[in-house]
Amino acid sequence: MKYRTLGRSGAVVSTYALGTMTFGSETAETEAARQLDEYTARGGNLVETADVYSGGESERIVGRWLGTLDEQARANIFLATKGRFPVGVEPRDAGNSRRHLRRALDASLVRLGVEHVDLYQLHSWDPLTPLDESLGFLEDAVRSGKISYAGLSNFTGWQVAKATTLAADRVPLISMQPQYNLLVREVEWEVVPACIDGGLGILPWSPLGGGWLTGKYSATEAPTGATRLGEDPERGVEAYAGRSARDRTWTTISALTEIATERGVTLSQIALAWLHDRPGVTSIILGARTVDQLTENLGASHLVLTAEEVARLDHASDPAAADYPYGAPGIEQRARTVD
Template sequence: MQTSSLGTSDLQVTPLTLGTMTFGKEADEATSHALLDAYVAAGGNVIDTADVYSAGLSEEIIGRWLKGSGKRDDVLIATKARFAMAKGGPRGLHPDYLRGAIEDNLRRLDIDTIDLFQPHAFDPNVPVAEWLGLIKEFVDQGKIRHLGVSNFLSYQLQQTLDVAKYEGLPTVVSLQPQYNLLDRHIDYEVMDVCKNHNIPLLPWSPLGGGWLSGKYERDSVPTGATRLGEDPSRGVEAYDKRNTERTFAILDVVKDIAADHGASMAQVSLAWLIQHPQVGSVILGARTTEQLADNLGAAQVELSTEQWERLEDVSRPHTPDYPYGFVDTMGGR
């Protein structure tokens, strides 16, 4: 895999990142280490995790792999903190909490420096300058190289950028949002902020919780050892939420294009993201090395302009009448 600059940072990233939310849960330690080995062997160089993934076990598994493999200098480590590690526990971006959370990130990963630290969500109860000031301390100490953010709304991202600029604090170099052919709601406003400030996306759930691999069917509730088979009401990809005509219209186009390339539907869905001009690297989540191998094949799928635009058109989100549609009808764009 080739590398490219992540926005304005000096980080050189591959188009596919290994997400590790499954580590310690759906994937035991041996499987997790096999996934890491396979990903690096394929040329990948970005590993994304978070403190809340398996209550810290994901980071610990990665830390043991880094120590045992001797690959620390070959990969970039991205992690996150913000949410409670236990039900009812402390959380947020206040420096009194965040300082310890970041030190815990470093301890579990058994590393000296986090290449990309990302608050897992905005905290409306803490002034931006306060937590950015803490990030500056960690940057000055060499414990954090760059700041990204995850799940920020457009005004939250813009506010963070403004405070960073006018207070001389570390700025945001990437955004990690949910983004895939089934869910493009960040197109409404977040995308424009990213374009204006050269902030690349690191999309999570690029296959929409498995939907875009073609594994789920109309009017047939999932069963078995899949994300929705184990819990059909799970999260934003819940079966009842996505079992719609729009979903299957998108899947039909993905299926057609996959047949043209002799590729899997998952590979085509990922290829659309890889070729998206605002995407820096796509975060893959896998339970098995077989799933990972198929997903990594997306790097070899080159969609034509016509194919990419077909996917762009069929997946374009409905524009709400207000305020977006209203602005259009008034000739404001």
Template sequence: MALDDYYLLGRSGLRVSRLALGTMNFGQDGFHAPYGKTEDEARAIFRAYIDAGGNFIDTADFYTAGESERIVGRLIAEAGVRERMVLTTKATNSVDTGDPNAGGNSRKHLIRALDDSLRRLGTDYVDLFLLHTWDRITPVDEVLRTLDDLSRSGKIRYAGLSDVPSWYAARAQTLADAHSLTPMVSLQLPYSLIERAIETEHVPMAQQLGLGITAWSPLGGGFLTGKYRRDETRTMSGEGRLTGDGAAGQSWTDRQWDLLPAVRDVADELDVTMAQVAVNWAATQPGVASAIVGASNPGQLESSIAALGSELPAELRAQLDEASAVPPSSVYRMFTPEYQGWMVSPGAKVADKPAGYRPPVVNWS
């Protein structure tokens, strides 16, 4: 399963690599600066990706205050691979805190954001344009009309969503189908062995409605690499961005810590790293079109690519699934196998009624 084995993205004819290159750390400005890379460092990572056959690049206007897009654009031009790349960018986050219309998913902001991204990327179109997140304000039909107009203008080739509720994605796709608007082809969401919440609704929704899931943070922010430990005071230790100056302040549950030995056992069985196990699992899960991987250096990226070199045996995948499973909550418990006995058998015939049966007559007087 090398990077030059391409897969269709959702209900589209667009072919993408099973691993996308995340460029959130390209550049040393803005929110992501603590773990950002210089352009020379980014170039080595980018070249390793395209040399391996990769064609799916993920960035956003918000990453390193726009520097990620500038670097990505220069690297693509330098390598002469613009038409070969499936270039993705995203917009939602505010680029000017003093302007109320400089963020969100309004028509005004999305058009402005895309034009700014195209200038930074040095191109006249992007292959895939995503909402970065749900803004909880803009009506979904306004978003759809905007994306449709941008598609018709030629500035974007495909449209998609990132980090939205499943009902929002379902409504967007249904309205797009009903009104012959540009459909959504992808849905970018956090997904890993320690973060499987999207399986409850997002995954089956995406499979039904033709959205290919692109999984971000398949390593759980680095947690699944196994380089972190918890001491007697239940404090995380180890060297990495989860404990350094750029730490995101994530707290980890006992269930997540208890998962690590299972991942380590599978890695030892296959003679690979824990990170490779985690990447392979996420990239090959149902509904996932591509997993987004970042890297601090070419060697780290090459290790992620090597994770696709073999299949996870069914029995080892089952071990990981069991160790990482989260019991369904609330109403979702009703949809589990142990509840099926309460329901009509899926194989029951519709006509299984006594001869001469008629519905009772209701007297409304």
């Protein structure tokens, strides 16, 4: 396992984080505890959850597991959670207002069985709450000792830039979670540069595109069985119809398959190794249904791709920005050198 400091902070985290979105849904508690044991035994220290995962059950499972650790093992964990979405039945109990976030953070601390978390993240932008109000809440939460650092999730480029500017000298804003993987690279146009400029460490979510980059789905047969899309082909951003209709999905999987075969490793390991060394990325948030999947994915921590392999993957997965402003003429226009 490798380690990096997270954003402009001195906090050291492993370059693979353990996401817990499956806990309490696809993954039962005993299997979840085995994943947490395996992850920490392999040197992982960043455990990432959210109040909304499995209606709060993911945080409860993580909390019960933390309760089994001795003091030193507990102190080694960098614990991250998120708030913003409704957890109960009342849809208006949501957003990034001071009122909602105070209640959400306190409820997360109770479910996790802790007095403070290392990182508290705004799960998404809130168009109804002035950003200054949300940052004021985070500032107070740091001062009261309930959180050590603050982070963002699912903000667009201008939203990241606004948040880092407003937070300067006020809130230790250190990270941002976007969806980022070989099938979703549009974040490279605005979000990634805004994070680098603002000193935020990037924590990519869905690094395997929800399972697509393992090669488990086929262009010719609808998904079946105990897989995300076998259970629900219309599920979220990874829905089968959208991704299977895109040529880029299949050129990317084909390039992954070639490189994985040449290296004698799996597609998921190649996809993770590609993401590991992208500019701005600090720690990849892994997701797994089973401990076997997690073990396979952690196997990527030993892999470093060659420049030629990276170029092949970049080419196959190119999101094809048009000419301007994100394509070649725009990039050239903004470039400047001293000679």
